[in-house]
Amino acid sequence: MLETTIAEIAPLDEPSMTAARLWQARLTKPAGSLGALEELSVRLAGLAGASPPPLPTPAALAIFAGDHGVHAQRVTGWPQEVTAQMVGNFLAGGAVVNAFARQAGATVTVVDVGVATPLPQPEGDPGDPAEPAGPGDVGDPAGPGAPRLVSAVVRRGTRDMTGTAALTRDETRTAVEIGIRIAGELIDAGAGILLTGDMGIANTTPAAALIAAFTGVEAAEATGRGTGVDDPTYQHKIEVVRTALRRHHPDPADPLGVLAAVGGLEHAALTGLILGAAARRVPVLLDGVIAVAAALAAVAFAPDAVGAMIAGHRSAEPGAAVALRRLGLTPLIDLGLRLGEGTGALLALPVVTGAVRVLHEVATFDSAGVVEK
Numbered sequence: 001m002l003e004t005t006i007a008e009i010a011p012l013d014e015p016s017m018t019a020a021r022l023w024q025a026r027l028t029k030p031a032g033s034l035g036a037l038e039e040l041s042v043r044l045a046g047l048a049g050a051s052p053p054p055l056p057t058p059a060a061l062a063i064f065a066g067d068h069g070v071h072a073q074r075v076t077g078w079p080q081e082v083t084a085q086m087v088g089n090f091l092a093g094g095a096v097v098n099a100f101a102r103q104a105g106a107t108v109t110v111v112d113v114g115v116a117t118p119l120p121q122p123e124g125d126p127g128d129p130a131e132p133a134g135p136g137d138v139g140d141p142a143g144p145g146a147p148r149l150v151s152a153v154v155r156r157g158t159r160d161m162t163g164t165a166a167l168t169r170d171e172t173r174t175a176v177e178i179g180i181r182i183a184g185e186l187i188d189a190g191a192g193i194l195l196t197g198d199m200g201i202a203n204t205t206p207a208a209a210l211i212a213a214f215t216g217v218e219a220a221e222a223t224g225r226g227t228g229v230d231d232p233t234y235q236h237k238i239e240v241v242r243t244a245l246r247r248h249h250p251d252p253a254d255p256l257g258v259l260a261a262v263g264g265l266e267h268a269a270l271t272g273l274i275l276g277a278a279a280r281r282v283p284v285l286l287d288g289v290i291a292v293a294a295a296l297a298a299v300a301f302a303p304d305a306v307g308a309m310i311a312g313h314r315s316a317e318p319g320a321a322v323a324l325r326r327l328g329l330t331p332l333i334d335l336g337l338r339l340g341e342g343t344g345a346l347l348a349l350p351v352v353t354g355a356v357r358v359l360h361e362v363a364t365f366d367s368a369g370v371v372e373k
Ligand SMILES: Cc1cc2ncn([C@H]3O[C@H](COP(=O)(O)O)[C@@H](O)[C@H]3O)c2cc1C
Pocket: 075, 076, 077, 078, 082, 086, 198, 199, 200, 201, 202, 203, 204, 205, 225, 226, 227, 228, 339, 340, 341
C-alpha cells in the first residue's frame, strides 16, 4: 500500500496554476494585495487540477496518539499516563483542540496507534472505548460531530531510541499504512481537506531527532522545550537526541529506516496521512513540530507530496522552523503556539478557505464595472 500510494503522487498541474494566476489578476483588488493567499490559491488549483479548486470543506482533523520509550530518559516533565488521559479528554470534547474544531466546523478522529496505558472509560459506557470498531474503521460516531476513536494499536508505545531502534521496519510500515488508510477513509467520507493532530507525551524528542536526521542540523538546533522543560532538562534532552542519532546514524534517503530508528508511531502514521492526502490530491494542513517532522519523512518518500502541504502555523519549537525552511513552506500564522493536538492547523483553516473562496466569489473588474488602473 505504501509503494502504490507513493507511485500515485504527482506534481502540481501547471495549466490549472496558470489559470488561477490569470483569474487572480482579473479580480477587483490591486495585484498581489492578498499576499500569501494568492499563491496559496494557485497551489490549491494545481493540486486539484482545476481553477477554481473546490472549497476545502468539510474539514477532517485526525489526531494520532502514541507513547514513547524515550520517556524513560526524563525528557519531559509529564507522566506517560497523560497521553491516555488526553485521549479521553479529546473524546469527551474537553481539550483545546475540541474548542477550536467546533469553531472551525471540523470533525475530529482520534487514532490510537500506540498509547501505552489504558484509555479512560467514557461516562456510562462499560465497554472498552478502544474497541468500538475494527482497526482502521473510522467507527461509529456517538452523535453528530462527536469525536470518534479508531483503535489501530501497532504496539503500546515505542522502544527507547537511546538503547535500540524505537520501532522495527515492519511496525513503522504498519503505522504509515494506518495513516494512509485513515486519509483514504476520511476523503471517501467527503473530506475536502485533512488536518494533522498529535498526542504523545515526550513526542517532541523524536520529532527533534527526525528533523535533525532529515535536515542534517545539529541536535541543539532541532530540539526545543516541548511542554516547557527547565534548563537542565533541556540540555539533557538535546543530549538524548544526540545519543540516539549517534547510535543509529539514520540515512535520510531511507525514510522508513529513519522513522523506525528515532521516530514514533504518531509521527509514522502522520507521514502516511500526508502521503495519502497527496495521492488523492486533497490538501493537508500541517500543525506543529510533530507534523512537520512527519512532513520531512513524507517528502523523503515522495518529493511531490509537498504540493499537498499547507503549513498551518509556525510552532514555537525551533525544529519546526528548520523543517519548514527545508520544505520550502511559509506558515500561515505565527502566534507562538506550542501545544500540538492540531490546534495551529485548525486556527489556520479559515485562512485557507478564504484563499479559495476569493477565486469562487470575488467579482472581476469587468463584471463589477470597476475601472482598472
Ligand atoms: C496536558 C497536555 C495536553 C497536550 N496536548 C498536546 N500536548 C503536546 O505535548 C506533548 C509533547 O511535549 P513533550 O515532548 O514535552 O512531552 C505531546 O503530547 C503533544 O501532543 C500536550 C501535553 C500536555 C501535558
